[in-house]
Amino acid sequence: MARMKFLCDSDRCIECNGCVTACKNEHETPWGISRRRVVTLGDGLPGEKSVSVACMHCSDAPCMAVCPTDCFYRTDEGVVLHDKDQCIGCGYCFYACPFGAPQFPQTGNFGMRGKMDKCTFCAGGPEKDGSAEEKKKYGNNRLAEGKLPLCAEMCSTKALLAGDADVISEIFRERALHRGKGGELWGWKQAYGKDGAPVAKAVKEEKK
Amino acid sequence: MKSTSLKIVAALAAACLLSACGEKVQTAGDYRGKTDSKAYDANFGGDKAKWEAATRARAQNQNDHKRIP
Amino acid sequence: MLMQKKKTTTERSSSRSRLTRDVPLAAPEAIDRRTFLKRSGIGIGVGAVAGHLGGGMMRPAEAATDAGKEGKVEIKRTVCTHCSVGCAIDAEVVNGVWVGQEPVFDSPINLGAHCAKGAAVREHGHGEMRLKYPMKLVDGKYQKISWEQALREISEKLLAIRKQHGPDAVYWIGSSKHNNEQAYLLRKFVSMWGTNNCDHQARVCHSTTVAGVANTWGYGAMTNSYNDMQNAKAIMFMGSNAAEAHPVAMLHILRAKENGSKIIVCDPRFTRTAAKADQYVRFRSGTDIPMIWGILHHVFANGWEDKKYINDRVYGMDKVREEVAKWTPEKVKEATGVDGEALLQVAETMAKNRPSTIVWCMGQTQHTIGNAMVRAFCTLQLALGNIGTSGGGANIFRGHDNVQGATDVGPNPDSLPGYYGIAPGAWKHWCRVWGVDYEWMKGRYVSEAMMTKPGITVSRWIDGVLEKNEFIDQGPNLKAVVYWGMAPNSQNRGKEMIEAMKALDLLMVIDPYPSATAAMAAMVRKDGVYLLPAATQFETVGSCTASNRSIQWREKVIEPLFESRPDHTIMYLLAQKFGFEKEFTKNIKVTNNEPSMEDTLREINKGTWTIGYTGQSPERLKLHMKHMNTFDVKTLKAVGGPCDGEYFGLPWPCYGTPEMKHPGTPNLYDTSKHVMDGGGNFRANFGVERDGVSLLAGDGSASKDADLQFGYPEFDHVLLKKLGWWNDLTDDEKKEAEGKNWKTDLSGGIQRVVMKVHGCHPFGNAKARAVVWNFPDGVPLHREPLFSTRPDMVEKYPTHDDKKAFWRLPTLFKSVQQKNKDIVKDFPMVLTSGRLTEYEGGGEETRSNPWLAELQQEAFVEINPKAANDRGIRNGEDVWVKTPTGAQLKVKALVTERVDAGTCFMPFHFSGRWMGEDMLKYYPEGAHPIVRGEAVNTATTYGYDAVTMMQETKTTVCQVVRA
């Protein structure tokens, strides 16, 4: 059973925003709606790391739990989607989401997609797959075409991986093997207490 | 009518599958929106295995070690 | 509250604390650029823009948006137009509308990957902010006019200027965003107009590299490829920020790192590339030569140099040793601020992890001594024996998508296509190729003297207008300027440029976007400005040369949008008005005023023997585009399939006729391969002997299996006969080759016999030159920039003497430096500039793309916390950046330790604000970039390279004050 997940290799991510604009391109999200964004930690300092974040399609999704209109559902592949016709745009899910994934049109009257918008794992919504209606409300449905999220497919360094968790973790495992050292996934150290992320050595100019 | 029964079937299916993984069912009951079709319905004639094979193969495009040993 | 928070993941909002909790890397003081922008309240302007974009934004693609991808989807394969990496793109087109963009996983260059710019190119299919029809400035406002009227009025004015002042009174600025065919046609067009006053982006991008590198070992280009960097065991970046400027290159670089390659970044600024490095060395801007000599000092001191290689393949290393000996660690530290230990580590890493490669970009090139800096790099690589080997090389990352190609065959003021130069011999060669009479050609110019005198450079056109007539080295001052696909804000001294624009009789912009030129001109003029809408590269076909010299063919994705026309069509229409359209397209089929790009490439093939642009026929290139999957990613070589044995994109030199089937050259000067397999050696271009020392390669040093296993000069009919190889030519070849050399024999017979029959290199086999005696500093010497914050260093390392007639203009060095010796008192900070991922070059095109513009909404200056605190500046506040030109720029302060306390950094992609004023009202209505900001070059100071007239923009001075 496919279980769709993202994985961002922070040793590869260079904060180029390819993933962000790939998403904009594929789904033509309006100005101000970012289904994906890149977060940089320690910006400008030795050890700077970036990681690309969107909806994580949680197994136990807080947005789903709190939505007052129960507009969320999860597909067989573990993709968390919602029905915009059901959504009332209250923003509760935004508070619940640990990643700030839900997006809302910026201007007063809802933009063309209206209501809450978030990463669909490029799987559209409950409208007929590949229909104009679906595209208008949720963007393209790549999964139904047998394709994977464009953000990951276009990532400039293949830092961002998307697909069946088994497959992408295998891809990452192979990569880590080549590196000859432990996986340095973002958060890995916290989880496993391993050391080893190379920290650029800054040689500072001395004061004259 | 039809959609309700479909929903139940889907919910049951999901319940079975998920419970096998020891996970809490999320989709059942609560969801009040329209029913979505399966990812493999529109272009894969409902052939789930074929769709899974296609996406798995596609995922290998993200594997630079496959193209470059 | 809710609305404001949704993009602010790193802000100290609830979402941030949740996202980053337990992450020790998140130093509390470190905020990223986007958070910074958010905090500085930039979100406020967004509503207005969004509103503006609203409904109309989707216009051309609207149909598609509504229809989904229903309908017949056609796939058109093209190449990203935003940088020299050359990432392939599959465009999905339905009923002529560009509806989707798919990754090309098959491409050996990018494997489907894109940075922000490449992932957003489909917006070109919308092009809402494009220049939509010809326009004319009337009473200070741009008005729509017809093509017919525009062409008539423009040509009448230009012809009047030509008649009154001569052809040299018009300046033609071409483009590195033209494809090869268009760039080539433009050089031909300008020649037939009768002047050498033409140039393009390469002047202000890598002209010092091209001149420096070509004079060192033969060809002015990146020696290896992005792909080949996977074979490097150590990679040193200096003056290159690949992570932001060439993001997809990082795919190969990070893989190299994962395979154990060591990454070193030396830069005044802690870049995103530095964040991925094993070692980062911060040094004072402009002291690259002391840095390199400091590294080489350790190399020599430890005997790490490749002695056999130097003996066989390098001329003049002993002279370099003498200079390097002076650069003791103490002296290096005094100049650069870096202690010896750090450079010893760099030297050791580079020496003990061979093959090691070096990457440089505009951080090196844009200096008054840029030509010397790049040669210092070359020398380091020669000393380590790293040139001509896979994994080594000088990996010079070019900028624009076709800046390499436009340099190779495009509008250069000192050369006809293919670096033939402009001596009478070169003219005769090209006249033969073009099928025109040399005397006719000469008649187009004022005189043979002007025909063979290098034109003014784009970096100095403003002085061609403003300089006193008696001081310029041509008849008239410039009266008209044509900006044909270039941004004005990429040239320094913007404040004076405005004066030059004011003084012109005629200014013409030919561009898909009105560009900052239109707005700047409307700011100071009431009339005399014309804008012609050009099509983008997605609306035409043609080839482009990536940084690694691979040539890719673009299919046409969509028809030209609005009323735009392809650049070559515009050239043809103007040629018609000027009365030379027949000569212009003698060998080229013209349909509906559009010259065939295939025929044009065939003409390039027919004439460009010097650098091997002869083997890449349109048919061969198209075959490569179709079978990308057959090419190996590390070697770029096709394994089986229809392109078996060839290298991807037939990287030039691809010698001989297409029928000779040369495979292209993946890594230049590589003696480990046969010449017919892309092997080679250094070029014999500077004679055979100097001061009694042979310049030819040592015995036993030659390309694999060459008949001549020693140094030899370049081939011509005489040498061929002497060697007894003449009879290897066919009778037809003999007829053509008689009296010719390998560069002028249009039959390709000499190249065929030398390479295919005898395995030798047509350009000879010589040593690389560590001493380029024909340049001002044969051995590169450090010289302080004209505007320096270190008077003590100016004293010790003064610049060159002033020059009188240099590229037709007087050029100042010492007098400017002396006058500003104590400038540090008023302007204590170094001002430098660089790139952002989201934007390209002058930035108008990319800032007009909402998908990109949203990500970088405001111009800023990076300033160190100490410098900021000393000035009472807080992060996100408005500041004035002031420079000695009297210009001042109002930008946001981004307080960060990326820069040290003595350095300020500004991205150079902004324009559309002028010293505090929004220029929106000066753009044609509805055709302005969404994001506008201060151009750093409005404020940059005087200063030019002593060989190529490259501008100094990387080291100047400024002061920053609160606004």
Ligand code: SF4
């Ligand atoms: S998976 Fe699709 S919708 Fe989600 S961020 Fe990526 S491109 Fe956007």
Ligand code: SF4
């Ligand atoms: S495209 Fe890849 S490398 Fe670039 S920001 Fe996104 S995840 Fe990072």
Ligand code: SF4
């Ligand atoms: S700008 Fe350069 S790196 Fe980015 S997608 Fe285009 S060609 Fe590739």
